[in-house]
Amino acid sequence: MDYNQLEPKKVFSYFKNISNIPRGSGNEAAVAKYVYDxxxxxxxxxxLDEANNVFVRAKASPGYENRAPIMIQGHLDMVCEANRATQHDFLTDPIRLLLDGDRLHADGTTLGADDGVAVAVMLAILDSPELPRPELECLFTTDEETGLTGMRAFDPSVLRARRMLNLDSATEGEAIVSCAGGVRSHVYFPIETAPAPKNYTVCTLTVGGLxxxxxxxxxxxxxxxxxxxxxxxxxxxxxVCDVRLANVVGGSRDNAIPRECSADLAIADPAAFEAAVRAEEAKIRAELTTDDVNFHVTLEPASxxxxxxADASGKLTALLRLLPNGVHAMSRQIPGLVETSSNLGVIRPADNAYEIVVLSRSSVESKIDDMEHRVECAAKLVGGTYEHINRYPGWDFTVGSPLQKLFLDTYRDLYGKEARILGIHAGLECGLLKHKVPDMDMISIAPDIRDLHSPDESLSVSSMARVWKLVCEMLKNA
Ligand SMILES: [Zn+2]
Structure with a gap:
């Protein structure tokens, strides 16, 4: 099928237009200008504000002047990832769109359906005067994917709407109504070194395959x-013996569970060391989930x-053992949803200190404070320092809001089945907006998008058409 035949035509036409404008996070000026124009x-x-957010107000359709205004929101930026074999300059090259049956994807790069879908839908609605709807406010934000700085900078005093559709999730037939806030805690452990004692054995210990x-x-x-x-x-x-550390490196991104960690070690008693490591390795292996089947521990000679x-080596190990990591609490309102977690995500040498990053998340603000405190205590105990950066608020669950009801009713009328209401244990711009406008009624919906943030990202064309119909119908009934 030809791309230009895809329905809804206006949605896919705008999607193509924005795909031609490079729009990685932090590089949104051109796409913001395109939307504004x-x-x-x-x-x-x-x-158009200083953060390149675009805010649009569109008058109500005839007969809808007395209805309360409604808002739609999504982000202009996209994650830029390419396959190793793909030549692509995300500052200059358009995203090349390819159709494979019902799946729209890009040619070896991220597609940017996250969140180009929202941009295209908002533009198509603003370009469809025949659609009946209340006064509409559309907000196109920037830099969602790296720091949420667009939504942070947005001045909410312009808003008249107190209900909002966020179009930045990835599954049709469900509405997200709660998300986690988070904070990145950076701990700095001072590096004090000394040459290893001459009779020590030196090797590299690597944990990998996770x-x-x-x-x-x-x-x-x-x-x-x-x-x-x-x-x-x-x-x-x-x-069992003195073990000294150097070149400790693990993980690459604070928002990814680390798959590898390694260090050079100077070891007093290599036989006792290896026996202890292998015994503990067996215990860890027995606890693994099947996903981690390729777990391995290797020891190789090093220079x-x-x-x-010795003192600092023990303290660094203790610090890594004490920093919070994993699931701490489950939601009391939504079964199966994690409420509070943290990820011991990165360790790397930086400026005479090891920098260790823990990303904590919770839908409950006070639990994020609690995670910060635990990190602080661990850092203080070993003579380290810390800073908490990039904190953003969560969005706590509200039962049965009018907008949730509008979504459920409209979905049932259109498709004859029940949609789902759920929360996610990840960040959304909704959390920040809720913090600015506490009486905002919000849901987050989207068509089916697979493999977000990877070069395999794809959008279901038929799902896009159904979600377009759903959004139009919700606006009509709003
Ligand atoms: Zn997104």
Whole structure:
């Protein structure tokens, strides 16, 4: 099928237009200008703010003047990931769109359906004067994927609407009504080194083969984090002999469960060390979920150099054992939903200190405070320092709001089945907006999008058409 024949035509036409404009996070000026120019040419009132957010107000349809206004929101930026074999410059090249049956995907890169779908749907609605609806406010935000800085900077005093459809989830037939807030805690452990004693054996210990995954959405699966597993091995080994550490490196991103961790070690008694490590490795292996079947622990000879002192080596191991990691509490309102978790995600040497990053999440604000405190205590005990950065609020569950009801009723009328209401253990811009406008009634919906944030990302074309119909019908009944 030809792309230009895809329905709804306006949605896919706008999607193609924005796919031609590079729009990685932090690089939204051009796409923001495109949206601003497009909507003003359509005769709507629009504002472009300093963060490149675009806010649009569109008058109510005839007969809808007395209805309460409604708002739609999504983000302009996209994650830029390409396959290793793909030549793609995300600052200059358009996203190349390919159709494979019902799946729309890109040519070796992320598609940007997250969240180009929202941008295209909002533009198509603003370009469809025949659709009956109340006064409409559309908000196109920036930098959702890296720091939520667009929504952070957005001035909510322009808003008249107190109900909002966020179009930034990924599954048709469900509405997200709660999300987690979070904070990135950086701990700095000072590096004090000394040459290893001459009779010590030096080797590299590596933990690898773990599955990893998203530190929020996958945390309930019980997969093992490489840094935590590594610390367990070290701690048991340090009980039987002196083990000194150098070049400790683990994980790559704070929002991913780490798959690998390694360090160079200077070891007083290699035989006792290896016996202790292998015994603990067997215990860890017995606890693994099937996802982590490729878990392995390797020991290889390495060259000598400077190592942390004996005291610092013990303290760093203790710190990694003490920092919070994994699921801490489940939601009391939504069965199966994680309420509070943390991910011991990264350790790397940086400026005479090891930098260790823990990303904690919770839908309950006070639990995020609690996670910060636990990190602080662990850092203080070993003479480290800490900072908490990029904190963003969660969105706590409200039972049976009018907008949830409108969604459920409209979905049932259109498709003859029940939609689901659920929460997620990950961040959404809704949390920040709820913090700014506490009486905002919100839901987050979307068509089916698979493999977000990866070059395999794809959008179901038929799902897009159904969600378009759903959004139009909800606006009509709003
Ligand atoms: Zn998104």
């Amino acid at each position: 497009t909507v003003t040419a359509l005769g709507h009132e629009a504002h 599955f990893g995954g998203h530190s929020g959405e996958d945390i309930h699966l019980g997969r093992t984090g490489a840094i935590a597993a590594f610390a367990r091995l070290l701690y048991t080994a340090q009980k 000598s150099g400077d190592f942390l002192t």
